[in-house]
Amino acid sequence: MTDPAPSDTICAIATPLGIGAIGIVRLSGPHAIGALGRCFSFNPLSSNLDSTYHRLVQAGSHTVHHGWFFDPTTREPIDEVLVTVMRAPHTYTREETVEISGHGGPRVIARILEACLSAGTRLAEPGEFTKRAFMNGRLDLTQAEAVMALIHAESEAAHRLALRQLSGDIASSVRAVRNSLVQLLAECEAGLDFVEQGIGALPKDELRRRLDQILEDVTTLIASAQTGAQLREGISTVIAGRPNVGKSSLFNMLLGHDRAIVTPFPGTTRDRLEEPLTINGFPLRLVDIAGLRNSVDPIEQEGIHRAAQAIDEAELLLLVFDGSERLQPDDWTLLARVKPDRTILIFNKVDLGAPQDEPAVTAQAPGWPTIRLSATQGIGIDRLKNEIGELLTKRIGSIDGRAIISVARQRQALESTAESLLRAASASAAELSHEFIAADLNEAAKQLGSIIGVEGSFTEELINNIFKEFCIGK
Numbered sequence: 001m002t003d004p005a006p007s008d009t010i011c012a013i014a015t016p017l018g019i020g021a022i023g024i025v026r027l028s029g030p031h032a033i034g035a036l037g038r039c040f041s042f043n044p045l046s047s048n049l050d051s052t053y054h055r056l057v058q059a060g061s062h063t064v065h066h067g068w069f070f071d072p073t074t075r076e077p078i079d080e081v082l083v084t085v086m087r088a089p090h091t092y093t094r095e096e097t098v099e100i101s102g103h104g105g106p107r108v109i110a111r112i113l114e115a116c117l118s119a120g121t122r123l124a125e126p127g128e129f130t131k132r133a134f135m136n137g138r139l140d141l142t143q144a145e146a147v148m149a150l151i152h153a154e155s156e157a158a159h160r161l162a163l164r165q166l167s168g169d170i171a172s173s174v175r176a177v178r179n180s181l182v183q184l185l186a187e188c189e190a191g192l193d194f195v196e197q198g199i200g201a202l203p204k205d206e207l208r209r210r211l212d213q214i215l216e217d218v219t220t221l222i223a224s225a226q227t228g229a230q231l232r233e234g235i236s237t238v239i240a241g242r243p244n245v246g247k248s249s250l251f252n253m254l255l256g257h258d259r260a261i262v263t264p265f266p267g268t269t270r271d272r273l274e275e276p277l278t279i280n281g282f283p284l285r286l287v288d289i290a291g292l293r294n295s296v297d298p299i300e301q302e303g304i305h306r307a308a309q310a311i312d313e314a315e316l317l318l319l320v321f322d323g324s325e326r327l328q329p330d331d332w333t334l335l336a337r338v339k340p341d342r343t344i345l346i347f348n349k350v351d352l353g354a355p356q357d358e359p360a361v362t363a364q365a366p367g368w369p370t371i372r373l374s375a376t377q378g379i380g381i382d383r384l385k386n387e388i389g390e391l392l393t394k395r396i397g398s399i400d401g402r403a404i405i406s407v408a409r410q411r412q413a414l415e416s417t418a419e420s421l422l423r424a425a426s427a428s429a430a431e432l433s434h435e436f437i438a439a440d441l442n443e444a445a446k447q448l449g450s451i452i453g454v455e456g457s458f459t460e461e462l463i464n465n466i467f468k469e470f471c472i473g474k
Contacts, residue, residue: 009035010124010132011116012473013109020104025112026473027098027121028129033057033085035119036098038072039112040083061087069102069112072119078111079103093129094136127470131463134453141453141466142170145407148470149232156281157231161404170410171452173403177217178448184210185441188434207428207437215421221405222414227396228406230315234276234285235392238310240338241320242330243290246348249375250320251288254279254385272310280389282396284316316342316392318384323347323355323372335364341395344387345370351377409466413447420444 009029015022027035037053042065052067059065063085069078079102091097102112117123125131130147133139139147146165153159187202239247255275273288289310311317317338321331335345345365347355351374362370369387373380405411424440449457 009121010128011035011113011121012124012129013113014099014473015104015109017106018104019106022101023104023106023109023112025100025102025109025116026129027100027116028091028093028095028124028132029121030096031120032096032098035116035121036083036085036100038119039070039115040067040081040100041070042067044068044077044080056085059085061085061090069100069115071111071115078115079108081112089136089138092138093132094138095132124472125467126472127467127474128472130470130474131467134463140168140171141458142174142407142410142451143168145410145466146170147474149406151471151474154276155231155278155283158283161228161231161406164404165406169403170405173217173221174448174451177214177221178445178452178454180210180217181214181441181445181448184214185438185445188438188441202434204428204431208425211421211425211428215418215425218414218418218421221403222411222418224403225405225411225414228404228411230396231283231404232406234283235315236287236310236313237277237284237316237318237388238287238289238314239318239320240289240311240314240334242328242334245320245322246375247320248288250318250346250348250373251275251286253375253378253381254286279385280392282389282392284388287314311338314342316344316388318344318346320346320348321355321357321361322349323358324349324352325356327357327361332364335361340365340368342391343368344384344391346384347372348375350374351379410451413451417444417447420447 007030009027009031011025011027014024014026033056034053037056040056041052042055056065065083065085067081067083069081070076071078082101084099084101086097086099088094088096100112100116102108113123127148130139130144134141134144143166146162149162150159150166153162184202184207188207239251241247251273255277272290275286277284277286287310311334319334319338321327345361345368347358347370350372355372358370358372362368369391371380371384371387373384375381405414420440420443424437424444427436427440446457448454450462
């Protein structure tokens with residue numbers, strides 16, 4: 001428990017707005033069952049509220065009850081509902097919780113919410129249910145942030161990563177590092193406080209060895225952030241090539257619908273088009289860019305400049321050649337520019353004949369993944385998707401068995417931790433007093449604590465910033 005339990009009861013719609021089979025209104029807090037008793041009856045004609053309240057109070061945890069929902073002021077019926085009663089502390093928030101499942105019409109659910117507000121609850125703030133779960137000790141901050149990641153996961157890999165974070169793998173890793181750090185800090189401070197009792201300072205070599213190990217563990221977590229960002233935001237995948245090799249046709253074929261304009265005229269694509277896509281469980285940000293060539297058109301020149309920048313920044317590059325003709329100087333210039341560890345070579349238009357310059361290309365780029373396809377006919381598309389999956393598996397590796405940071409706040413705290421540890425190492429190398437070293441170790445421990453939400457390591461502003469990104473009702 002990091003804060004006294006709130007004395008008020010909150011409520012919110014917990015299902016997406018719009019027409020659906022079921023809509024749910026959620027209540028959480030010490031008066032959840034009391035508020036329900038003012039609006040709910042087991043009998044549509046009954047006005048005996050005391051009897052209803054008594055039955056609800058006596059109801060076991062995680063039990064479902066059929067009945068009718070009323071306006072608490074007018075006693076006008078609103079809907080036939082199912083009510084789920086969940087007892088503290090065995091709930092998401094560790095508070096008394098009620099969920100009202102009604103018919104999923106927008107007006108029906110809005111009236112149920114209005115009735116709950118009239119019965120003495122207040123509208124929940126964004127993310128307040130999860131915030132209470134954190135404040136009541138059910139989740140740490142990394143798990144709370146994983147809830148948001150799970151909601152927004154759009155690929156199998158992002159979903160698996162969010163589930164592992166929700167299970168506590170980041171928290172476990174951070175706690176292990178922090179425990180080692182706190183132990184080292186305690187020994188440094190003991191050498192300062194009990195020198196008269198014969199407890200001396202840690203030997204310099206021992207201090208540096210343990211500092212190096214902690215720094216290595218922190219650096220490993222920081223290094224995982226790139227993978228985490230890719231899985232959360234999508235891997236930048238750029239389709240590159242000179243004009244009219246079929247980049248936009250390939251873009252549309254991979255997406256499964258016409259998004260880019262396709263014409264026989266060069267220079268049609270002048271600015272980047274970007275769309276999300278999942279291939280073999282990996283989330284991609286598929287980018288179609290202008291064809292690279294010499295041009296006197298100032299608008300096309302700007303598009304080509306942006307295209308060159310996109311190629312340099314791409315995490316995965318699909319370099320497309322026109323396989324129906326001999327390669328041109330612009331093709332060879334592009335081939336010389338790209339990096340082998342992130343590039344798949346594509347000979348398009350194989351429906352028009354075998355690529356003439358494929359042997360010359362593979363001689364210049366030996367061992368590079370090479371695909372023959374027809375973007376208009378769909379030939380070779382499945383093989384390309386498999387190749388993308390294999391390349392990303394090699395580059396990213398398995399996400400199982402290791403903690404992966406995917407939130408910028410966590411990465412920034414780890415970077416601050418590393419800076420404090422490096423200062424402590426420098427102070428040790430300069431043979432400064434352990435008092436200076438302890439100050440840096442204390443700051444590092446505070447930064448690690450802020451990742452998981454150790455009491456005293458975070459501010460109210462930090463907590464509010466995390467939960468304001470949540471939707472109301474979660």
